[in-house]
Amino acid sequence: MTEKPLRWAMVVDTERCIGCRSCAVACKRENRVPLGVFRTWVKSVEKGRFPDVTRDHLPVLCNQCEHPVCVSVCPVQATYRRDDGIVLVDPHRCIGCQYCKAACPYGVRYVDPVQKIISKCFFCHHRLDAGLEPACVEACPTGARRIGNLLDPADPVCRIIGSRPVQVLLPEHATEPRVFYLGLDETSVRIRGEGDVP
Amino acid sequence: MNAALLHTVPHHESFGTLIALYIFFTGLSAGSFLVSTLSYGFGLQRYRSVSRPAIVTATLLLAAAPLFLLFHVGRPLRAWHLFVYLNPASPITWGSFLLTGYPLFCLVYLYCIFTGRERGARFWGLVGIPFAVSVHAYTGFILCFCSARPLWNSSMVPLLFLVSAVLSGTALVILVYGAWCRLQGKGSGACSDSGELVVSLGRILGWVLVLDLLMTGIEILAASVSDAESRWAVGELLSGRLAVRFVGVEIVLGKLLPLPLLFLPCFRRPLFVFLASILILLGILFMRLDLVTVGELSPLV
Numbered sequence: 001m002t003e004k005p006l007r008w009a010m011v012v013d014t015e016r017c018i019g020c021r022s023c024a025v026a027c028k029r030e031n032r033v034p035l036g037v038f039r040t041w042v043k044s045v046e047k048g049r050f051p052d053v054t055r056d057h058l059p060v061l062c063n064q065c066e067h068p069v070c071v072s073v074c075p076v077q078a079t080y081r082r083d084d085g086i087v088l089v090d091p092h093r094c095i096g097c098q099y100c101k102a103a104c105p106y107g108v109r110y111v112d113p114v115q116k117i118i119s120k121c122f123f124c125h126h127r128l129d130a131g132l133e134p135a136c137v138e139a140c141p142t143g144a145r146r147i148g149n150l151l152d153p154a155d156p157v158c159r160i161i162g163s164r165p166v167q168v169l170l171p172e173h174a175t176e177p178r179v180f181y182l183g184l185d186e187t188s189v190r191i192r193g194e195g196d197v198p
Numbered sequence: 199m200n201a202a203l204l205h206t207v208p209h210h211e212s213f214g215t216l217i218a219l220y221i222f223f224t225g226l227s228a229g230s231f232l233v234s235t236l237s238y239g240f241g242l243q244r245y246r247s248v249s250r251p252a253i254v255t256a257t258l259l260l261a262a263a264p265l266f267l268l269f270h271v272g273r274p275l276r277a278w279h280l281f282v283y284l285n286p287a288s289p290i291t292w293g294s295f296l297l298t299g300y301p302l303f304c305l306v307y308l309y310c311i312f313t314g315r316e317r318g319a320r321f322w323g324l325v326g327i328p329f330a331v332s333v334h335a336y337t338g339f340i341l342c343f344c345s346a347r348p349l350w351n352s353s354m355v356p357l358l359f360l361v362s363a364v365l366s367g368t369a370l371v372i373l374v375y376g377a378w379c380r381l382q383g384k385g386s387g388a389c390s391d392s393g394e395l396v397v398s399l400g401r402i403l404g405w406v407l408v409l410d411l412l413m414t415g416i417e418i419l420a421a422s423v424s425d426a427e428s429r430w431a432v433g434e435l436l437s438g439r440l441a442v443r444f445v446g447v448e449i450v451l452g453k454l455l456p457l458p459l460l461f462l463p464c465f466r467r468p469l470f471v472f473l474a475s476i477l478i479l480l481g482i483l484f485m486r487l488d489l490v491t492v493g494e495l496s497p498l499v
Contacts, residue, residue, distance in 0.1 A: 036208070043499070044204040055204070060499055073343055075290035076279040095279050096272020099290055102212035105346030107497040111210070116272030169499055172425070173346050190426070191203045192496050 006084040008123055009150035010137075011160050012059050013182040016144035019044050019057040026139030030124060037110040039121040040136055045188040058188045059145065061136070062087065062108040062121035063169060063177030070100035070109065079118070085150075085178055086125050094118050105173045123147070150178065211494040213270075213341075218490040220266035221337045222366070222483050223259050225359065228334035229367010230256035231304065231326060233399075238311060239323035247388035247395060251378050252371045253311055257304040260333075264297055289339040296333045303329050334363040347493035348431035354417040355489075361413055365406045366482035369475035372399050376472055393468045400471035404460035407478065411453055414485075431492050439495065444488045452481015 019042055027033060027040045040061035047054050068087050070079050078093035079100050089100075094117040101109040101118055109120045124134035128147075132138070137145045148157025160166070160182070167184040168177040234252035236245040268274040280294040303326040310318035338356030345351045376396060379389035418435070421428040435444040456474035459465045 038207045041207040043206040045201055046204050047201045049200045058499075069343075069345055072285075072287050073290070075285055075288040075294065076276075076283040077285045078279075078283070093276075093279060093283060094273070095276040097267075097270070097290060098212035098272075099288070099340070102347065102494065103344040106499050107209050111272060170346065187201050189499055191201055 004149075005151040007150040007178070008064065008085050008128065009148060009157055009161065009178045009180065010061075010123070010134075011146045011148075011157050011166065011180050011182065013144045013146075014056065014058060014185065014188075015183040016142045017042065017057040017059055017140075018142055018144075019055065020141065022139040022141060023059060023136035023145065026135040027121070027124075030127075030135035033119075034113050036113060037119075039108070039110075039119070043188060045185070045191055047185075047187065056185045056188045058185070059136075060106065060108065060169075061179060062123070063106055063175065063179045064123060066176035066178065067174065069103040069105065069173075069175060073099050073103045075099065082125070084128075086123050086128075087120075088122055088125070089118050089120065091115065091117055091119075105170050105175065106177075206497070209497040211491070213490050213494065215487065215490075216266045216270040218486040220263055220270070221359070221490070222486045223263035223266065224334050224337055225363035225482065225486070226366050226370050227256045227259040227263060228330040228360075229363040229365065230259065230371050231330040231367070232364055233368050233371045234307075234311075235323040235327055238307075238316075238319040239327065241320075244395065244398065247392070248371055248375045248399065249311060250388070251374045252367075253304065253308045255370060255374050256330075256367075257301065257308055260297075260301050260304060289336050289343055292332075293336045293340070296329065296336055300326075300329045300333045331360060335360055341489070341493065344493065346427075346498055348425075348427040349417070349421055349435075349489060350493040352417060352421065354413060354420070358410075358413045358417060361406065361410045362482050362485055365403070365410050366479055368399060368403050368406060369478040369482075372396055372403065372471060372475045373479075375399075376468065396468040396471050397466055400460050400466075400468075400474065403471070403474065403478065404457070407453060407456060407460065414449075414453070427498065431495070434495055435488065435492055440488055440492060443484055444492075448481050448484040448488055452477055452484060456481075 021042050024038060024041050031039060033039055040059060043058040043060055045056045047056060064085055064087050068081060071081055071087060075097065076093055076095055078090045079087060081087050096111060096117045098111060098118065109118050112119045127134055133147055137147050146157050148155040150158055150161065152158055161180050164182060166180040166182060168180060169189060230252045234249040234256065236242045237249050284291045284294065303322060307319060307322040307326055310322055335356045338359035341350035342352065342355045379392040382389050418432055422432045434440050456477045459470045459474040
């Protein structure tokens with residue numbers, strides 16, 4: 001029996017996200033992420049003018065790009081892509097030069113303050129390999145995050161991506177992210193402060 | 199649309215002051231090397247006296263520059279990974295070999311100059327030029343390969359780095375040569391016509407400065423009509439958080455003020471060339487700092 005082709009992908013429904021940050025907490029706990037750095041977080045933006053205001057929440061994590069800039073610039077091939085599409089960092093090989101962190105358009109990489117090497121979200125590959133969902137997916141109370149196989153037409157995640165209008169972050173950089181968003185708000189992506197949208 | 203950012207996580211810059219200083223030092227080294235080849239490589243005899251201080255400066259600075267990298271990386275003891283697990287697609291891998299090969303060239307060239315081996319010096323000087331050029335241009339490619347970063351991802355950056363390397367290297371050699379002659383006492387050996395030589399180097403410095411200003415102008419102008427990130431970055435440089443550093447120190451103090459000092463006949467004296475050189479060094483130091491800072495000033499998401 002040949003193994004089914006596998007390419008992990010995530011769908012994030014921003015309209016379901018309530019900004020509770022359970023995902024960020026669950027990730028921290030699961031992956032023992034040190035103080036001051038995050039593998040996933042939720043960017044919250046307030047839009048409109050009182051009393052007509054609304055909040056938009058944008059969960060951010062590593063996009064596990066099909067064409068990852070981080071992999072091509074790493075001078076020691078410490079960061080690499082698995083066959084299932086997950087981009088990993090070899091903790092024994094990384095020298096902590098931070099080139100990948102500078103090159104990543106999404107700012108999802110950080111320097112581990114303890115080990116002094118680069119780390120980031122790995123889609124909880126240890127859980128996926130054991131047949132479990134990533135910690136953030138499991139923890140989300142509204143089901144805003146779903147993970148599945150992009151190459152399996154019967155997979156619900158593959159069906160959402162194939163049938164509904166999905167977006168990715170910063171598509172202009174042609175990295176082909178494997179985290180897809182439903183209802184992605186461009187203002188929330190670009191905003192930097194009070195009315196400071198480039 | 200009225201919008202306000204309520205919450206996000208703090209982002210830390212990857213390439214800070216240490217990397218800017220590293221780029222500054224390799225630029226000084228490559229520039230000084232090129233100045234030293236004026237006489238030994240290209241046979242311009244009038245610049246012979248500056249060749250020795252220039253090549254000593256180039257070698258010493260290049261020995262010092264990689265120290266900034268070792269302090270920057272999180273695991274300096276793993277530096278050997280760079281040669282074992284190399285990635286040909288990464289500019290840092292190119293640099294690993296350039297940074298080990300180029301100092302050897304410098305040492306052989308230096309040995310030939312100081313032992314009076316004229317033909318050897320000519321050969322190693324000319325062969326060393328592509329090395330000196332690459333050792334600095336590759337730092338430009340490091341920034342250039344960060345495809346999402348505003349002002350870094352530009353084909354101008356490696357070229358701009360070359361020009362600023364020659365500019366800062368020449369300025370440094372002028373100062374080192376001046377100090378060297380002050381120590382040796384005027385009229386002795388290589389310093390017999392030091393004043394004239396400094397003024398002559400000052401003219402070269404002036405024209406390289408004009409080229410540098412031109413290229414900086416092109417980079418900024420093209421970025422100001424480019425994508426949203428680039429336009430935003432140009433705004434930060436010209437009227438935002440970096441305006442004092444960029445417009446005030448880099449452009450006005452470091453690049454515009456030296457122009458009259460180098461070109462007006464009334465300033466045609468070594469003192470003013472020295473003054474212009476100090477200002478240019480300050481300007482190029484800030485150019486490195488500004489460019490490294492502006493690319494990572496804000497997270498892109």
